[in-house]
Structures are given as C-alpha cells and as structure tokens.
Amino acid sequence: MEIIASGAEAVIALEGNTIIKTRVHKRYRLKEIDEMLRRDRTRTDVRLISEARRCGVPTPIIRDVTDFEIKMEYIDGVPLKNVITPALSEKAGELVGKLHSCGLVHGDLTTSNIIFRDEKLFLIDFGLASIDKNLEARGVDVHVLFQTFESTHEAHEELILFFKKGYRRTFSGADDVINRVKEIESRGRYA
Amino acid sequence: MTLILGLEGTAWNLSAAIVDEKDMVAETTATYRPASGGIHPREAAQHHASHIGDVVRETLKKGGKNIDAVAFSQGPGLGPCLRTVATAARALALSLDVPLIGVNHCIAHIEVGRWKTPARDPVTLYVSGANSQVLAYRAGYYRVFGETLDIGIGNALDKFARSVGLPHPGGPRVEELAKQASRYIPLPYTVKGMDFSFSGLSTAAQEARKKHALTDVCHSFQETAFAMLVEVTERAVAHTGKKEILLAGGVGANMRLREMLGLMCEDRGVEFYVPEKRFMGDNGAMIAYLGLLMFKAGYRTEITDSRVNPDFRPDEVVVKWR
Numbered sequence: 251m252e253i254i255a256s257g258a259e260a261v262i263a264l265e266g267n268t269i270i271k272t273r274v275h276k277r278y279r280l281k282e283i284d285e286m287l288r289r290d291r292t293r294t295d296v297r298l299i300s301e302a303r304r305c306g307v308p309t310p311i312i313r314d315v316t317d318f319e320i321k322m323e324y325i326d327g328v329p330l331k332n333v334i335t336p337a338l339s340e341k342a343g344e345l346v347g348k349l350h351s352c353g354l355v356h357g358d359l360t361t362s363n364i365i366f367r368d369e370k371l372f373l374i375d376f377g378l379a380s381i382d383k384n385l386e387a388r389g390v391d392v393h394v395l396f397q398t399f400e401s402t403h404e405a406h407e408e409l410i411l412f413f414k415k416g417y418r419r420t421f422s423g424a425d426d427v428i429n430r431v432k433e434i435e436s437r438g439r440y441a
Numbered sequence: 442m443t444l445i446l447g448l449e450g451t452a453w454n455l456s457a458a459i460v461d462e463k464d465m466v467a468e469t470t471a472t473y474r475p476a477s478g479g480i481h482p483r484e485a486a487q488h489h490a491s492h493i494g495d496v497v498r499e500t501l502k503k504g505g506k507n508i509d510a511v512a513f514s515q516g517p518g519l520g521p522c523l524r525t526v527a528t529a530a531r532a533l534a535l536s537l538d539v540p541l542i543g544v545n546h547c548i549a550h551i552e553v554g555r556w557k558t559p560a561r562d563p564v565t566l567y568v569s570g571a572n573s574q575v576l577a578y579r580a581g582y583y584r585v586f587g588e589t590l591d592i593g594i595g596n597a598l599d600k601f602a603r604s605v606g607l608p609h610p611g612g613p614r615v616e617e618l619a620k621q622a623s624r625y626i627p628l629p630y631t632v633k634g635m636d637f638s639f640s641g642l643s644t645a646a647q648e649a650r651k652k653h654a655l656t657d658v659c660h661s662f663q664e665t666a667f668a669m670l671v672e673v674t675e676r677a678v679a680h681t682g683k684k685e686i687l688l689a690g691g692v693g694a695n696m697r698l699r700e701m702l703g704l705m706c707e708d709r710g711v712e713f714y715v716p717e718k719r720f721m722g723d724n725g726a727m728i729a730y731l732g733l734l735m736f737k738a739g740y741r742t743e744i745t746d747s748r749v750n751p752d753f754r755p756d757e758v759v760v761k762w763r
Contacts, residue, residue, distance in 0.1 A: 258672070258679040278704040279668040282625045358634045362680070378633065390590065394634030400756075401577075401584040402680075434590065436752070 259291075259377070264324060269310065271295075273318045273377075288318045291377035296320055298354060298379040305352030307345060308372040325374065327367025334361055334403060336412040338371070343416025345371050346392065351421045355380055355387045359395040361402065385423075389430030392417070396431065445736060446500065446508050446533070447729025448493075450526035451518025451546050452570060453480050455489045457500040458725030459508065460733055465726045467504030468719075469496045479599055479609055480570075486521035493529045500725075508537055512732020515543030515742075516753030517572070523749035531744055543742040544731045546723075547572060547755040548583055550689035552734060553727035558714035560687045566674045566702065569690035569723070570595030570610075573670070575635070575677045576755060578763065583755045586677040587635030594666055595692045597639035601662060604647045605655060615659045616695050622660030626653050630665050635676060637669045667698045671705050678711060685712045691722035738762040 251270070255262040263270040273288040292315065299309045299322070314321040330338060342364055349356060356363070357378030365372040380387070395413070399406040418424040442461045449456045458468035473488035475481060501508075513530035516523055527543075534541035551565045564586070565576045573589040592600070595612060602611020628645050631638040646662045674686060686706055688699065699715060706713035720726060738761045 258676040276672075276705070277708060278671050278701040280625055280664050282627070283630065283664060283668050286627070287630065360634065360680075390633045390636065394636065397586070397635060401579065401586055404580065 267324045267326075268313060269320075269322050269324045271320045271322070292318055292320060294379060295375070295377045298376040298381070301381075302349060302352065302354055302373060302376070302379075305348060305354070307349050307352070308370055309376070310372070310374060325365045325367055325372045327365040327372065329362045330364040330366055330371065331361035331398075331402065333366050334409065336405075336408050338366065339399075339409040340412040340416035341371050342395075343413040343418075344420045345373060345416075346395070346413075347417045347420030347424060349373065350388050350391070350423070350427070353381055353383050355382045355391045357391065359391050360398040361395075362398075385426055385430050386434075388423070388427045389434050392427055393431045393434045443509050443733055443737060444504075444507060445542075445729045445733040446497075446505065446511050447544075447725045447727070447732050448497070448511070448513040448526050448530050448533075449546070449549075449723050449725045449728045450489045450493070450522050451514045451516070451723060452522060453485055454723040455492055455496055455526070456723065456725035457493075457496045458729045459500060459504045460726055460729040462733065465729075467500050468725055469499040469503070470725070471496050475609055479603060480519070482519040482521045485519060486525045489522055489525045493526065497529065497533060508539055510534070510540045510542050510732060510736045511537065512542040512544050512728050512735070514546045514549070514728050515747070516750035517546060518749075518751060520749065520751045523751060527747060527749045531747060535744075540736070540741045541744065541747055542732045542735050542740055543747055544728055544735060545753055545755050545758050546728070547574065547576070548758060548760075549727040549731040551576060551583060551687065551755075552731045553720045553724075554687040554689050554714065554716050556730055557716045557720050558687065560685045560712070560714040562683060563685035563687035563714065564674060564677045564681060564683050565687045565689055566670060566693075567689045568594050568670065568692035568698070570599065570692075572690065573637070573639070573692075574755070575673050577677060577681050577683060578760070579681070581760055583758070583760060585754070585756050586680065587637065587673040590633065590636050590638040591640040592643070594639055594670065595690075597643040597666065598662070598692070601643045601646045605650050605658075612692060612695065615663060616697065618656045619660040619663050619697065622654075622656040624657050625664060626657055626661040628661050628665045630669060632669050632672055635673055637673055639666060642666060663695070663697055667695075667701050670698070671701045674702065675705050675709065678709060683711070685714060688713075688715045689721065693721045694718060734762040 311323040456470040471492040511534040575587040
C-alpha cells in the first residue's frame with residue numbers, strides 16, 4: 251500500500267488498482283464533531299458517488315465501505331488543475347451541468363477534484379455533496395469552482411466563460427444559477 | 442525614515458497612529474461603546490466625528506513632525522463610519538500638504554502581521570465582527586480562498602450573545618461561559634468547499650438555549666464555529682502549500698480558537714503566528730503601516746479617487762509592494 255495523497259481531511263492510499271480513502275482524526279476538534287463529520291462524510295461520499303454515476307457523471311466504482319474508510323476504483327489520470335484549458339473548462343461545465351440536472355450538488359468543486367483520463371472528466375471526492383435542487387446550493391457549487399479558477403489559474407476569465415458555455419448545454423436552469431453566483435459574490439461582508 | 446499617519450474607523454474603534462519602517466511611534470484610540478444592543482452605524486459615526494479631532498491632535502503631538510503621508514481605511518466597513526474618517530483624512534492631508542493613501546482594511550490586518558511577527562508568506566485567517574476570510578498571496582494579489590457566505594463570526598457570536606441576554610461585545614463572555622461547560626450539543630456545521638456560513642448556527646444556538654444550559658450552548662457554539670474556520674484554513678494550507686499561518690482580527694483574541702489553530706499547525710508541520718493583542722483588533726498602526734508600504738511603492742490616492750467603499754474586497758488591490 252502506497253500513500254499517494256495526504257489532503258486536508260483524508261489520506262489516499264493506492265493498493266493495486268484500488269484507492270483506499272481514510273478520513274483522518276483531527277486533534278483540534280471535539281471527538282463528537284470529529285467522528286460525526288468523518289462518518290457522515292464517508293457515508294455521503296459513497297452514496298452520492300454511486301448516484302452521480304447513475305446520472306451519467308463519470309465517478310469511481312465503489313468496492314467497500316467501513317466507518318471512516320472507502321475502497322474504490324483508481325482513476326489513473328491527472329487533476330484538471332494541471333491540464334486545464336478553455337476546452338476542458340467547457341467540458342467541466344457540461345459535467346457540472348449533468349450533476350446539477352440530476353439534483354445533486356458536489357459541495358467541494360475544485361480543479362483538484364476533477365480528474366482527466368482518456369479524454370474524459372471524472373468527478374471525485376463527494377464528501378461534502380448533497381441532494382439539493384436549491385438555486386443557492388447550485389450557486390455556491392459554481393461559485394466555489396470559480397474561486398479556484400481565480401485563485402490558482404492566470405487566465406481565469408476565459409475559463410469561466412467556457413465553463414458557462416458547457417454548463418448551459420447540459421443544464422436548463424443554468425442562467426438562474428449563473429445569476430445567483432453573481433449575487434453570492436457581491437453578498438454578505440457588511441450587513 | 443518615512444513617517445506615515447494612519448486613520449482607522451471602519452466600525453467601533455477609532456484610532457490614529459504614526460509609524461516608521463521600524464515601529465509604531467504614536468497611537469491614540471477612542472472606542473465607541475453602544476449604550477445597549479450592538480453597534481449602531483450612525484451612532485458609531487457620530488462618535489468618530491466627535492472624537493477624531495482630539496485623536497488626531499493627540500497623535501500628532503506625540504510623534505508628528507514631518508509626516509510624509511496620511512493613510513486611511515477606505516473600506517470595507519460601515520458606510521457612515523468610513524465617510525466620517527475619510528473626510529478627516531482628506532482634510533488632514535490637505536492641511537499638512539502631504540499625499541493621501543486609501544488602504545484596504547483587510548490587507549492592513551495581514552501586513553501588520555507580517556511586520557510584527559516572523560510570518561513572511563502566510564495563509565491568513567482573518568476573523569472579526571464583520572469579516573471572516575481565509576487569504577493568501579498569489580501572483581500580485583491577496584486572494585480570498587474562503588470566506589463567510591453570510592455574516593462574520595464575530596457578528597454571529599454577538600447576535601447569539603444578545604439573544605441570550607449577554608452584553609456587547611458577546612464574544613469574550615461566550616468564551617468565559619464555555620469554559621464551564623459539561624457537554625457538547627450538536628449544532629449545524631456548515632462548510633461548503635472553502636466557504637463557511639454562520640447565520641444558521643447562530644439561530645440554532647438560540648433555539649438550543651431553550652432546552653440546554655447556557656454554558657453548554659456557548660461551548661458548543663464555539664467548538665462548532667471554530668472547527669469550521671480551522672478546517673477551511675487547513676484546506677487553504679493544503680491547497681497552496683504555504684508553510685505559515687497568521688491569525689488576524691479581533692476574534693483572534695479567543696484562546697480556544699488559538700489553541701485549535703495551534704494544534705492543526707503542529708499536526709501539519711506549519712508555523713503559527715499571532716501578533717500581540719494591540720495589532721490584532723482594528724488599529725491605526727496597521728493602516729499607517731500598509732500606507733507606508735504603499736507610499737514607498739509609489740501609490741497615491743487623489744482626492745477625486747478617495748471615495749470610501751463599504752464592500753472593498755482585498756482581491757481588488759494590485760499588490761506592488763511585495
């Protein structure tokens with residue numbers, strides 16, 4: 251078993267062609283909060299990964315689950331973060347559009363959680379995902395992704411433009427969400 | 442040596458300070474304290490208007506020979522307070538015949554931390570009444586990696602505290618009461634990607650108070666809210682690969698928040714920096730110091746461009762001084 255990534259919340263290990271994702275204990279938070287978050291997120295992760303695939307969003311195949319641990323198919327590709335182009339951003343838009351049409355939101359849409367393999371984009375890490383058809387939830391999803399464009403990619407305006415193109419193609423409610431994203435950006439610093 | 446006079450008055454605290462490259466030379470502060478309830482923007486502005494003359498005079502008397510420029514908080518903040526202080530800053534710059542420099546209040550919190558702690562390129566957790574942001578520098582800007590989707594953590598604490606009859610400011614009282622708690626009551630934990638939300642938590646805590654001891658609710662509120670802040674800060678560190686964390690803003694005085702951040706930093710192997718208390722909450726020195734950095738990098742604010750901006754975002758400022 252080889253540890254291939256150690257993120258803020260989980261350790262990802264690779265064994266053969268199986269990913270073992272273990273949500274790690276955090277000393278800084280109360281045991282009650284810690285275990286609640288790890289258990290809930292593991293459970294949600296698994297349930298929604300499967301749900302998304304049923305809707306045509308490429309995700310890894312789940313092999314086994316325990317309290318804080320998931321075994322699933324290894325998507326042997328590169329994070330979108332490292333290969334992003336306007337064309338791929340448009341594809342990402344289509345992907346998120348499909349997810350939202352399906353009634354799901356991801357909750358942590360970043361360019362690290364979208365994997366490029368075989369000319370296809372896969373969505374991973376559903377730990378913060380939920381079944382949610384609200385404009386607000388969808389808006390936050392897209393807003394969070396745009397923030398990672400802005401904070402880590404130089405040509406972010408073009409990426410956003412192409413993302414919207416793809417998003418509109420696969421999701422009929424796209425315009426309302428895009429308007430909500432603008433509102434979220436301008437909201438809530440000083441009441 | 443460069444001498445900059447800075448004026449801060451975005452919310453409840455009115456403060457003027459003079460700094461040079463090395464240190465703070467003088468500082469005078471007048472704090473608005475609401476008679477009851479929370480901050481009333483117009484009353485706070487009136488407070489600032491009636492004290493700013495004395496505050497500036499006092500500061501100039503303590504250290505004010507040959508001021509090179511006047512810096513002021515151009516935003517974000519409460520409109521009436523910002524306007525009052527901006528008016529004073531313009532008048533002062535004109536009468537001293539020196540340049541005016543409008544600065545972003547959030548960035549001032551970061552820069553004073555980089556000045557007064559060994560932090561060089563940190564991820565900053567900036568937590569105050571109205572602001573809650575996770576920021577880091579990248580390619581010419583201070584980027585917002587995560588922030589509150591509704592109200593600031595300080596406001597959430599104050600709102601809850603007021604609803605259970607605790608006087609303003611509520612944060613320190615909640616912290617004291619939390620120490621005597623005996624159990625945790627589950628409250629909504631809301632992190633969406635890199636962003637967090639506190640208004641639901643504040644409401645749920647008010648509800649919980651009907652059934653549970655105040656000490657337990659205070660404890661549960663803090664534990665839940667701070668875990669959210671620390672989680673997002675940790676994500677920003679993981680995402681950016683930076684090796685330092687800086688805590689800024691008035692809520693940074695909370696010892697439990699510091700303890701939690703400290704533990705996370707230890708486990709991740711990153712350095713954790715907290716400026717001394719007088720540079721943590723809103724203060725004139727941070728405005729003067731950012732003004733100094735900007736002055737030396739050639740920034741000047743013409744009177745015609747000196748309008749305040751209550752929604753001034755840190756990622757709007759091109760950073761040429763680093």
